[in-house]
Amino acid sequence: MGKVMTNYVALVRGVAPSTPPRNNACILAALEKLDFLGRGLAPVLSSGNYVFSAATADTDELEAQIEAAFVQELGVELLTMVRSQQQIQRLLDESPLAGVEHGKSSYQLVTFFKHPVDIGLELPNQPEGKAFQLAGCVDGTLYSLTDNTIGSTVNVMAWLEKRFTTELTSRTPGTLQKILNKMDKALDGIN
Numbered sequence: 001m002g003k004v005m006t007n008y009v010a011l012v013r014g015v016a017p018s019t020p021p022r023n024n025a026c027i028l029a030a031l032e033k034l035d036f037l038g039r040g041l042a043p044v045l046s047s048g049n050y051v052f053s054a055a056t057a058d059t060d061e062l063e064a065q066i067e068a069a070f071v072q073e074l075g076v077e078l079l080t081m082v083r084s085q086q087q088i089q090r091l092l093d094e095s096p097l098a099g100v101e102h103g104k105s106s107y108q109l110v111t112f113f114k115h116p117v118d119i120g121l122e123l124p125n126q127p128e129g130k131a132f133q134l135a136g137c138v139d140g141t142l143y144s145l146t147d148n149t150i151g152s153t154v155n156v157m158a159w160l161e162k163r164f165t166t167e168l169t170s171r172t173p174g175t176l177q178k179i180l181n182k183m184d185k186a187l188d189g190i191n
Contacts, residue, residue, distance in 0.1 A: 003055035004055065005039075005053040005054065005055055006053065006054060006055070006056075006057060006084055006085070007040070007051065007052075007053050007084065007085040007183045008051070008052055008053070008054060008059070008062065008082050008083065008084055008085070009044070009049055009050065009051050009052075009082070009083055009085075009088060009179050009183070010031070010049075010050045010052065010062075010063075010066055010080050010081070010082050011048060011049060011080065011081045011082070011083065011112055011169050011171065012027065012048035012049075012050065012066075012078050012079070012080050012169075013048060013078065013079040013080070013081075013168075013169040014048070014076070014077075014078045014079060015027065015046070015047060015048035015078070017046045017047075021074035021075060021076055022074075022076060022078070023046075024043055024046045026074055027043075027048075027050070027070070027074070027078070028041070028043060028050070029073070030069050030070055030072075030073035030074050031050055031052070031066065031069065033069065033073060034065065034066065034069055036054055036055070036056070036062075036065065037052040037053070037054055039053055040052055040053045042182055044175070044178050044179050044182045045175065045178065047175070048169070049171070049175065049178075049179055051179060051182050051183045057084075059082040059083065059084070062082045063080050063081060063082050063114075066080045066082070067079070067080050079114060079167060079169065081112045081113075081114055081169060083112070085180065085183045087139065088176055088179055088180055088183075089180060090138065090139065091110060091138055091139065091141055091176060092173060092176055092177060092180070094138045095110075095136075095138070095143060095173060096123075096124070096135045096136030096138075096143050097135055097136075097143050097145060097173060100145065102172060102173065102174060104147075104148045104149055105147050105148065105149050106145055106146075106147065107145070107146045107147075107148045107153055107172075108143070108144070108145055108146075108172055108173050109143070109144045109145075109146070109153060109156065109157075109170040109171070109172060110141055110142075110143055110170060110171055110172070110173060110176060111141065111142045111143075111144065111160055111168050111169070111170040112141055112168060112169050112170070112171075113140060113141070113142075113164065113165060113167065113168050114165070114167035114168065115165070115167065116140050117140070117164045117165060119134075119137055119142065121134065123135065123136050123137055124136060127159065130151065130155070130156075130159065131146055131147045131148075131150045131151025131152075131155065132144050132145060132146040132147070132151060132155065132156040132159070133145045133146075142160070144156050144160075153170075157170065
């Protein structure tokens with residue numbers, strides 16, 4: 001009887017689309033050398049999202065092996081967070097931003113942390129003097145909403161790094177939906 005495969009996404013921070021060895025082609029080449037990834041390895045956009053299947057449920061182990069491959073194959077450290085298809089689906093299903101239009105005055109980010117952090121704030125929360133709001137948290141993943149007509153996502157990212165940790169990465173809900181769509185299409189029939 002074959003192993004049960006689970007669909008995952010590797011969220012890689014530090015991808016630079018036009019700069020080897022941090023570009024999509026180099027990263028994909030390094031990932032393709034990892035036998036445990038199984039079938040279905042595919043990029044989503046060119047911003048550090050790679051869907052794949054694997055026969056393990058230990059995301060910490062997957063992250064460590066992927067990060068080690070980047071050092072060995074590319075000579076660079078690239079922070080990586082792995083989430084299952086079910087986790088990404090839940091983040092969209094339970095989003096505190098559901099029903100809010102994504103645009104310049106309501107730019108949405110979903111921020112993933114490498115290790116659990118204590119948010120330490122009642123949510124939703126509007127940090128004083130900031131053009132963004134922390135909208136909520138699902139499974140340790142933080143949702144924010146920025147008014148880019150008066151601020152920028154760079155400001156919210158800098159604030160999050162200063163307040164919590166630099167070991168984080170963010171995606172828009174639209175990107176998360178594209179990841180799920182790619183998982184359904186590229187990984188169809190694996191399980």
